[in-house]
Amino acid sequence: MVLVMRMGLAEIRKRIELAGLKEKKKYKKMLADLENVLRKIEEAVRATEEFEKKWGWSIEYKESNLEKLIIPIRKRPSLLDRITGRYYSDLALEILSISDREKISLISIGDLTLKVKERFPYATSEDVLKAIELLKRKGLITDIFKEDGIVYVEFPIIFEDIRRLVQLFKQEEKKFITLEEAAEKLNWSLIKAYRVLEKMVELGILVREDYPQRYWLIRRED
Numbered sequence: 001m002v003l004v005m006r007m008g009l010a011e012i013r014k015r016i017e018l019a020g021l022k023e024k025k026k027y028k029k030m031l032a033d034l035e036n037v038l039r040k041i042e043e044a045v046r047a048t049e050e051f052e053k054k055w056g057w058s059i060e061y062k063e064s065n066l067e068k069l070i071i072p073i074r075k076r077p078s079l080l081d082r083i084t085g086r087y088y089s090d091l092a093l094e095i096l097s098i099s100d101r102e103k104i105s106l107i108s109i110g111d112l113t114l115k116v117k118e119r120f121p122y123a124t125s126e127d128v129l130k131a132i133e134l135l136k137r138k139g140l141i142t143d144i145f146k147e148d149g150i151v152y153v154e155f156p157i158i159f160e161d162i163r164r165l166v167q168l169f170k171q172e173e174k175k176f177i178t179l180e181e182a183a184e185k186l187n188w189s190l191i192k193a194y195r196v197l198e199k200m201v202e203l204g205i206l207v208r209e210d211y212p213q214r215y216w217l218i219r220r221e222d
Contacts, residue, residue: 076122077122085134087127088127088130088131088134089131089134090120091116091120091123091127091128091130091131092131092132092134092135092140094116094119094120095112095116095128095131095132095135095153096135096140098112098115098116099155099157100157102115103157103160104155104157105154105155105157105158105160105161105192106152106153106154106155106158106189106191106192106195107152107153108150108151108152108153109125109128109129109132109150109151109152109153110125110150112128112153113125113128116128129151132144132153140156141153141154141155141156142154142155142156142158147191152191154195158195158196158199161186161188161192161196162196162199162200162203162205164186165177165182165186165196165197165200166205168182168185168186169217174217175216175217176209176214176215176216176217177197177214177215177217178212178213178214178215179193179194179197179213179215180193182196182197182215197215200215201215204218205217205218206218
């Protein structure tokens with residue numbers, strides 16, 4: 001936004017050169033007022049960034065709910081930020097923060113983008129995807145996949161979900177569980193329940209029976 005307005009200043013200066021004496025006075029006054037606005041915007045951006053650097057990761061800030069009251073002033077990412085990858089690194093950090101803060105193990109790109117936009121209002125789903133790809137290359141997310149045309153992101157916190165399901169088996173002394181039962185008992189979506197169950201099969205915790213579809217707990221001798 002600031003960059004666009006700075007470009008507008010250059011256009012005003014050109015018009016001043018071509019304008020008559022009376023018009024020049026008006027243009028110059030408008031230019032002075034606009035420069036004052038830009039200074040205040042830039043000051044607000046810097047102040048917001050400094051505040052977030054100082055307090056954004058603190059326990060006090062997270063527990064105070066100030067994040068909901070303070071709407072960060074964000075400038076549109078520059079071409080340089082995109083080329084160097086700095087913008088996507090910032091988005092990646094925000095994505096990890098969202099997963100950790102809200103205990104999210106599985107989320108669609110659409111829903112994740114809405115959450116990211118609370119702090120990065122200019123972020124698009126394409127930007128979020130690039131940030132997710134960066135996280136995947138660094139091994140900071142467990143998977144990204146498409147189901148029924150919807151792209152989902154899976155975070156390492158899914159292993160906490162596995163522990164919850166194991167506890168359910170133990171508490172209810174279950175031998176097997178169905179997809180629908182797991183989703184209902186743990187208040188999960190079917191897609192999340194399926195991902196957790198299948199991951200447990202991969203880890204050798206469960207074995208899948210296809211007809212009827214059930215997941216059996218593998219009993220191990222002590």
